[in-house]
Amino acid sequence: MLNILKNAGTLAILMLFSLTSCGEGDQIRGIAFHNATLVDAVNGVRASQTVVFDGDRITFVGPTTNAPAAARSIDATGQFLIPGLWDMHVHLTYDDRFTEIMPESFLRYGVTSVRDTGGLLEKLLPVVERMRSLDTLAPRVYFSGPLLDGEFVVYDGSSVPEIGTQNLTAEQATANVVKLRNAGASFIKIYEMVSPAVFDALVAAARDNDMPIAAHVPLALTASDAGPRVGTMEHLRNVELNCASNWEELLATRRQLLKNGDALAGHPLRASLHKLQRLPAIAALDEQQCAAVLSRLTGTIQVPTAGLNTIALNPMFERHDWNDALAHMPDAVQEDWQDVPDWLPVDKSERDTTFARYTMRMIGRMHAAGVPIGAGTDTPIAYAIPGYSLLNELEILVKSGLTPLEAIESATIRPAEFLSLQDEMGTIDVGKRADLVLLDANPAEDINNIRRIAMVVAAGNMVPD
Numbered sequence: 001m002l003n004i005l006k007n008a009g010t011l012a013i014l015m016l017f018s019l020t021s022c023g024e025g026d027q028i029r030g031i032a033f034h035n036a037t038l039v040d041a042v043n044g045v046r047a048s049q050t051v052v053f054d055g056d057r058i059t060f061v062g063p064t065t066n067a068p069a070a071a072r073s074i075d076a077t078g079q080f081l082i083p084g085l086w087d088m089h090v091h092l093t094y095d096d097r098f099t100e101i102m103p104e105s106f107l108r109y110g111v112t113s114v115r116d117t118g119g120l121l122e123k124l125l126p127v128v129e130r131m132r133s134l135d136t137l138a139p140r141v142y143f144s145g146p147l148l149d150g151e152f153v154v155y156d157g158s159s160v161p162e163i164g165t166q167n168l169t170a171e172q173a174t175a176n177v178v179k180l181r182n183a184g185a186s187f188i189k190i191y192e193m194v195s196p197a198v199f200d201a202l203v204a205a206a207r208d209n210d211m212p213i214a215a216h217v218p219l220a221l222t223a224s225d226a227g228p229r230v231g232t233m234e235h236l237r238n239v240e241l242n243c244a245s246n247w248e249e250l251l252a253t254r255r256q257l258l259k260n261g262d263a264l265a266g267h268p269l270r271a272s273l274h275k276l277q278r279l280p281a282i283a284a285l286d287e288q289q290c291a292a293v294l295s296r297l298t299g300t301i302q303v304p305t306a307g308l309n310t311i312a313l314n315p316m317f318e319r320h321d322w323n324d325a326l327a328h329m330p331d332a333v334q335e336d337w338q339d340v341p342d343w344l345p346v347d348k349s350e351r352d353t354t355f356a357r358y359t360m361r362m363i364g365r366m367h368a369a370g371v372p373i374g375a376g377t378d379t380p381i382a383y384a385i386p387g388y389s390l391l392n393e394l395e396i397l398v399k400s401g402l403t404p405l406e407a408i409e410s411a412t413i414r415p416a417e418f419l420s421l422q423d424e425m426g427t428i429d430v431g432k433r434a435d436l437v438l439l440d441a442n443p444a445e446d447i448n449n450i451r452r453i454a455m456v457v458a459a460g461n462m463v464p465d
């Protein structure tokens with residue numbers, strides 16, 4: 001369906017060429033939204049504006065009264081335009097049932113760019129190639145390749161999908177980064193089981209190869225140590241361990257257990273450490289210690305994956321619009337996701353919400369401390385429908401203390417900044433890429449209005465046309 005729409009876009013451009021060849025005015029190009037209210041995180045709210053885009057570039061932004069003629073005009077009176085949204089944490093190849101439908105699902109909900117934060121190159125590269133091909137209408141995609149893990153790989157393909165790779169030594173770590181750069185990766189993803197020496201090597205190699213870093217805080221390190229050395233931290237993972245009054249003792253215990261005397265596989269080893277330390281650390285949170293940790297993180301974007309972390313408190317599958325969203329998923333997924341996940345009690349009152357409540361408080365605390373927040377979902381993990389889950393994420397960020405405009409910032413200019421693309425994307429300005437979402441209600445007033453999507457423009461293509 002999307003391919004046909006894209007061809008319709010091409011037709012519009014052909015039409016435009018025939019107009020100019022008739023000598024009807026050389027300037028008449030592009031598509032215009034007239035009389036819209038623009039909402040973006042840098043320019044704020046601008047009323048009665050026209051936005052013209054020509055192919056994949058915005059060519060005019062200004063008062064409708066001054067707008068140039070365009071080949072096609074759309075009256076957007078009473079409507080709102082925001083920049084195309086990003087999901088900063090997706091896994092396109094985590095579950096084969098989703099790979100095919102993900103691009104269309106993202107676009108349906110206004111997600112025009114995604115950051116794939118972990119997948120094996122042999123599976124991921126064909127998917128990326130297809131998404132980037134001219135015949136496909138898909139979000140822009142930036143990828144890291146596999147999770148760069150330590151001796152004990154968490155996602156090793158045994159009990160969980162294989163999306164991680166081992167880095168035993170600094171030399172191996174350096175070689176892996178070079179290989180990823182040569183394969184076209186835009187950034188690297190450092191995972192939880194790396195040793196401090198391998199972490200150092202990965203950071204140095206990323207810098208040498210000009211690649212930003214996304215990371216889980218490695219269990220052998222602390223957030224205040226690892227965080228300032230990476231571009232984004234994911235899931236708030238292991239921040240609680242550093243905010244605890246007894247953080248030094250917790251770290252020493254972890255380092256001992258990471259020697260893995262019981263010879264566990266990576267996944268159970270990591271799970272055992274979280275089980276041992278996460279909830280006690282949350283209970284032992286020390287205000288001063290935490291303030292000191294957060295003061296080190298003001299230059300690192302946090303991607304808290306709030307929807308994932310707070311699923312016990314904010315279950316997407318209990319929303320009124322869940323069934324409509326699920327209906328777009330493949331049949332096998334619809335069957336699977338009919339019921340509450342088996343790891344969550346059906347009875348709401350029996351759900352442990354400690355980590356969920358901690359997550360929302362921590363997001364608010366970070367935000368107040370000047371730590372930048374980024375929006376990501378981990379889709380398709382844990383019932384996160386591609387695209388739909390990003391809109392849910394923004395709602396939870398607002399519930400955690402961000403304003404609606406700041407939530408929009410977390411899904412537009414923040415991700416662009418991570419990849420140094422802020423001059424290309426993230427706001428509605430002349431010269432920027434033509435990624436836009438047209439809404440029927442004001443998202444700056446109520447973030448839930450971001451669900452009222454009338455049209456999505458992805459790289460200058462209109463969905464639906």
Ligand SMILES: [Zn+2]
Pocket residue numbers: 089090091117118378
């Ligand atoms: Zn992930």
